[in-house]
Amino acid sequence: MATQTATVGTRRTGLSGAFDALRSFRMAAWLGWQIESNWTDPFLFAVYSVIKPVAGAAILVVMYAVITRGDFSSPVFSYILLGNAFYIYVGQIMSGISWSVIEDREHYRTLKYLYIAPIRIPFYLIGRGASRFLTGSVSVAITLLAGILFLHLRLVPGVIDWPLFVVSWLLGVVMLAMLGLLLAGVTMITADNVYVIGETVAGALYLFSGAIFPLEVLPSWLRPVGFAMPLSYWLELIRRALLGPVAEGFPTFARFSDGQLLGILAGLTLLFGVISVLALRRCDYLARERGMIDRISNW
Amino acid sequence: VAVTAKLSPPALFLKTVIARAYPRVVAQHRRQRSWLLFEVILPMLAVSAYVFIYRAIGAPEEYIGFVVMGGAMTAFWMNVLWGMSSQFFWEKETGNLALYTIAPTSMMAILLGMALGGMTATLLRALAIILLGILIFQVHFAVSSFVLLFLTFSLTMVALYGMGMMTASLFLLLNREAWHLSNLAQEPVYLLSGFYFPLRSFNFWVALGASIIPMSLGLDAMRQLVFPVGASLGFLSVPLELAGLAGLSAAFLLSAHYLLSYLERVAIREGRLTDRTR
Numbered sequence: 001m002a003t004q005t006a007t008v009g010t011r012r013t014g015l016s017g018a019f020d021a022l023r024s025f026r027m028a029a030w031l032g033w034q035i036e037s038n039w040t041d042p043f044l045f046a047v048y049s050v051i052k053p054v055a056g057a058a059i060l061v062v063m064y065a066v067i068t069r070g071d072f073s074s075p076v077f078s079y080i081l082l083g084n085a086f087y088i089y090v091g092q093i094m095s096g097i098s099w100s101v102i103e104d105r106e107h108y109r110t111l112k113y114l115y116i117a118p119i120r121i122p123f124y125l126i127g128r129g130a131s132r133f134l135t136g137s138v139s140v141a142i143t144l145l146a147g148i149l150f151l152h153l154r155l156v157p158g159v160i161d162w163p164l165f166v167v168s169w170l171l172g173v174v175m176l177a178m179l180g181l182l183l184a185g186v187t188m189i190t191a192d193n194v195y196v197i198g199e200t201v202a203g204a205l206y207l208f209s210g211a212i213f214p215l216e217v218l219p220s221w222l223r224p225v226g227f228a229m230p231l232s233y234w235l236e237l238i239r240r241a242l243l244g245p246v247a248e249g250f251p252t253f254a255r256f257s258d259g260q261l262l263g264i265l266a267g268l269t270l271l272f273g274v275i276s277v278l279a280l281r282r283c284d285y286l287a288r289e290r291g292m293i294d295r296i297s298n299w
Numbered sequence: 300v301a302v303t304a305k306l307s308p309p310a311l312f313l314k315t316v317i318a319r320a321y322p323r324v325v326a327q328h329r330r331q332r333s334w335l336l337f338e339v340i341l342p343m344l345a346v347s348a349y350v351f352i353y354r355a356i357g358a359p360e361e362y363i364g365f366v367v368m369g370g371a372m373t374a375f376w377m378n379v380l381w382g383m384s385s386q387f388f389w390e391k392e393t394g395n396l397a398l399y400t401i402a403p404t405s406m407m408a409i410l411l412g413m414a415l416g417g418m419t420a421t422l423l424r425a426l427a428i429i430l431l432g433i434l435i436f437q438v439h440f441a442v443s444s445f446v447l448l449f450l451t452f453s454l455t456m457v458a459l460y461g462m463g464m465m466t467a468s469l470f471l472l473l474n475r476e477a478w479h480l481s482n483l484a485q486e487p488v489y490l491l492s493g494f495y496f497p498l499r500s501f502n503f504w505v506a507l508g509a510s511i512i513p514m515s516l517g518l519d520a521m522r523q524l525v526f527p528v529g530a531s532l533g534f535l536s537v538p539l540e541l542a543g544l545a546g547l548s549a550a551f552l553l554s555a556h557y558l559l560s561y562l563e564r565v566a567i568r569e570g571r572l573t574d575r576t577r
Contacts, residue, residue: 039475048483055486059495060352066500067358076356107392196337203345212348213355 024119028127032100036131053088053139054146060084060212061151072152075246081153082242083211083235085143089176090205090231092136093129095198097180098187100128102195105188105295112294122280125184126177133173155242164258165241168265172234175269182276185283189292211235214252230268237261315404319412323382324419338374339427343435346370346428349495350436361528362496364439367432368525369494371425372518375459376488378421380481383413383463387470388477396471397573406559410467414460440525447537448524454544455517461551462513468559471566488512493519497532506534513547516540 012020037045060080068074105111114124147153187197206212208222209231215223226232232252239247240258253261287293306314349366390396399409432438442448470477489495491509498506498519509515520540523529534540566572 039479048479052483052486055490059486059490062490062500063349063352063358063496064356066496067353067356067362080352196341200337200341200345203348204341207344207348207351212352217351217355 020118021120021123024121024123025127025130027119028124029130032096032128032131033134035103036135049135049138050142053085053143056088057081057084057143057146075243075250077151078153078243078246079214079239079250080212081143081147081151082239085140085147086172086235086238087206087209087211088139088143089133089136089173090209091199091202092132092139093173093176094180094183095202096132096136097125097129097177098183098198100125101184101187105293109294109296115293121284122181122277125181129177129180159244161241161244161258164237164262168234168237168241168262171262171265171269172230172238175230175234175265175272178269178273178276181280182272185276185280188287189283189290205229205231208232209235210252214250216251228268230265230272233261233265233268237265311404312408315402315408316412316415319409320416320419321412323413323416335427338424339431342370342374342424343428343431346373346432347435359528361526361532363436364432364526365497365522366495367429367436367438368522369518371428371432372514372521373489373494374421374424374428375418375456376492376494376514377485378417379459379463380484382417383410383460384466384484385470385477385481386413387467388473391474391572394573400563400567400572406563407464407556410464410555410559413467414464418456418460441527442525444524447541448521451517451520451524451537451541451544454541454548455513455521458513458544458547458551459517461548461555464555465551465558468555468562471559471562472569472571488514491515497522498534499532510534510543511547513544513551516543516547520544 039045040048064077064080065072068077071077101111104114114121144153144155148155183198183201190197208218208226209229210226211231215226215232218226236247236253237258239250240261256264346366346369349370350363353362353366387396390399399406402409429438433440470480473480491505492498492512492514493500493509494514498509498515501509506515516535517540519534520537523533523537535543
């Protein structure tokens, strides 16, 4: 019995540990996909996947059209549309990871069982985010497609810097997953308002990240917040990769080369990654100590 | 039996309304102070993003006021969506729905209590957002008629929460899809109701179709009444919009009454009141 307890309680390291982490990630991604998609038939799910992002983008399109009298050929419009389209990942990955804590703890009431299962919780949470990444990717693609088909968004395959796009896109996804872990940790130890944490934080970051307007528009005392956000550099890189020289004409990051921006993004991703892992460990400890792993607020 | 014998039906109805409204007002504000951060300050930051986009594209200043007002009113739509429509889904999940059903009182009273409690609590949040808008963005309001403004706001709330009560009865039958359907009704309604731009930006027929959502007409009428340029950007005249809101209020409340009693019977017959398939 003692031997068995020791075996169960010991975390495997090395290759076996990596296998455990990968298995946690894979099963969580599969579970997340089932939760996201099997609540209805495929047709309604497809409609749901299209309407939400298109409506979100259409709000900005109408706002822009009302003021500029439909000048969609302006680079400002491409700036706004691309920023808004890729910001969908923030809501899906970052908020999605923190939301999975709420779902598992409060709704499905399985978080306590997950804790005693032989899985790695951080990798499980990232796996849950992976399914959101898939649905988010569909939404981003639909938004871009609508922009190309109906709103003169010029994405020319020959102009796109594909290596820069792929590298920045992947780095951004990793960065969002790290931020998601940080938020998941906070969600674990937050007593009230857990249901709105992810959405409100994503909404607040919308302001500081320069997603839909250059940071110069913010008051000077707020700009440093935007410059400290990895999201700002990520969105700038995505714009540069997809639009080419047009995006470089915007003043915010004009003094930085692509390589410098990539370096800053990588550095900030690493920094936020370390902070997130440490914060998650601390929050996990506090949540266990305070008996919050199986807490149900019945809000 | 003893309890119901002591109270007349109207008194029991009123007591139920107060009892259900109480936790929404007290629990959310006195016991949970963090609402100020999560429901006022952080949403205000999101609203600010829309203000700055207007500034980035050189919009006239009155549009900033439109955004702040729209941002404040989103609190009511969110409350109707998550605190009314899908509330029975949560109540089912937590086991309260069956208790509501067997309680010797009216389900309409429970819904009304939810609505009044939610409305009061949300009004506080909306006012806080408007106050922050005035302080941060120097939004100037010039109310042309307080009476009409009060009437418009009241009718908007009756129609909006009536709509919430009606959809809540539909949600009696739903399970996991309830969450997704509520989620789906966010951005499209923000778009169709013109939360961040005048309703008139749409062509006439789209705007007319969007008027089935009470917030569209209510917000448009209120903007006409509180901003000097509001009337020039309004969709219909204020009296016409008030008449529309009155019609929607009556239609939604009556529908809520009939749907609730019908769907409650269906839910009981099919055993869905305690069905937690998740």
